[in-house]
Amino acid sequence: NAGVTQTPKFQVLKTGQSMTLQCAQDMNHEYMSWYRQDPGMGLRLIHYSVGAGITDQGEVPNGYNVSRSTTEDFPLRLLSAAPSQTSVYFCASSTAGTGYGTEAFFGQGTRLTVV
Amino acid sequence: GQNIDQPTEMTATEGAIVQINCTYQTSGFNGLFWYQQHAGEAPTFLSYNVLDGLEEKGRFSSFLSRSKGYSYLLLKELQMKDSASYLCAAPLRDDKIIFGKGTRLHILP
Numbered sequence: 747n748a749g750v751t752q753t754p755k756f757q758v759l760k761t762g763q764s765m766t767l768q769c770a771q772d773m774n775h776e777y778m779s780w781y782r783q784d785p786g787m788g789l790r791l792i793h794y795s796v797g798a799g800i801t802d803q804g805e806v807p808n809g810y811n812v813s814r815s816t817t818e819d820f821p822l823r824l825l826s827a828a829p830s831q832t833s834v835y836f837c838a839s840s841t842a843g844t845g846y847g848t849e850a851f852f853g854q855g856t857r858l859t860v861v
Numbered sequence: 862g863q864n865i866d867q868p869t870e871m872t873a874t875e876g877a878i879v880q881i882n883c884t885y886q887t888s889g890f891n892g893l894f895w896y897q898q899h900a901g902e903a904p905t906f907l908s909y910n911v912l913d914g915l916e917e918k919g920r921f922s923s924f925l926s927r928s929k930g931y932s933y934l935l936l937k938e939l940q941m942k943d944s945a946s947y948l949c950a951a952p953l954r955d956d957k958i959i960f961g962k963g964t965r966l967h968i969l970p
Contacts, residue, residue: 777956788948788962789904796956804957836903843956845891847911852903 748772752837752853759827759860767822767856769837777840778820779804779850780812782833789836795820796843827860834858863887865961867949872967873939881934881964883949891952893932895923898946898963907934907947936966944968 753768771778779794791804795814809831811823820839824831834857838850864886873879885893892911896904910916910925910932922935934947949961 779958781960786962789950789960791957791959794956802955805959844952844958845954845956847892847894847909847952849906849909850894850896850904852905854903 750837750839750851750853752835752856754856755854756857757859759824759858761827761829761860763827765824765827767824767835767837767858769820769822769853770818771820771839771851772818773839773841773851774817775839775841775851776817777843777848778814779838780810780820780822781836781838782806782831783836783855784833792822792835824858829860832858832860863951863953863959865949865951865959867947867961867964869962870965870967872969873936874969875939875941877939878935878937879939879966881936881947881966883932883934883961885930885932885949885951885961887951887953887959889954890927891954893923893925894948894950894952894958895932895934896948896950898948900945904948939968941968941970 750771780792781789793812795801837853840848840850842848867883895907898904908923915924920937946963948963
């Protein structure tokens with residue numbers, strides 16, 4: 747099993763460009779989520795999904811869109827990149843939602859720089 | 862509001878014991894997670910507590926007191942590979958979650 751796969755690992759964008767961060771899991775997990783991690787800020791939830799066709803906003807959703815057309819894939823779209831979106835992005839999946847105490851498996855992260 | 866506090870950095874010696882504290886204020890309670898994150902890597906799951914008391918898992922133990930809004934992670938027989946950040950996290954309603962800012966643990970030989 748590959749677990750949670752994120753692509754790309756590194757990306758440099760110019761302000762105003764758009765892009766999609768890919769996330770795929772092969773564990774048949776229902777719950778998937780996106781986080782950003784900034785120095786001194788910890789992990790912050792951007793968007794999450796409790797199953798195919800269902801998405802919701804987390805703590806910092808502005809400037810990002812998600813969709814969940816299949817159980818396996820949960821792409822994160824940056825609509826118009828801004829320097830404030832420079833961060834490390836992690837995708838994660840688990841068998842159930844956060845309140846069930848199930849272990850989250852994280853992808854290896856995408857380091858995004860917006861210039 | 863929702864809030865999690867944990868120390869920013871700690872230093873301990875190889876072979877010793879260290880306790881990393883976490884206090885939380887959340888509306889409702891759905892347990893508490895601990896994750897380990899080595900520099901430049903993804904977080905990995907350590908523990909989840911939903912009942913009061915100590916849960917031991919090898920060299921790592923996690924404690925929870927719901928009445929005090931307090932948890933700690935206890936690491937015994939410290940090894941150099943334990944140098945990492947330790948993240949405390951509390952599930953919220955509607956399948957959301959809040960993480961603390963993490964405690965960076967330095968292990969000295």
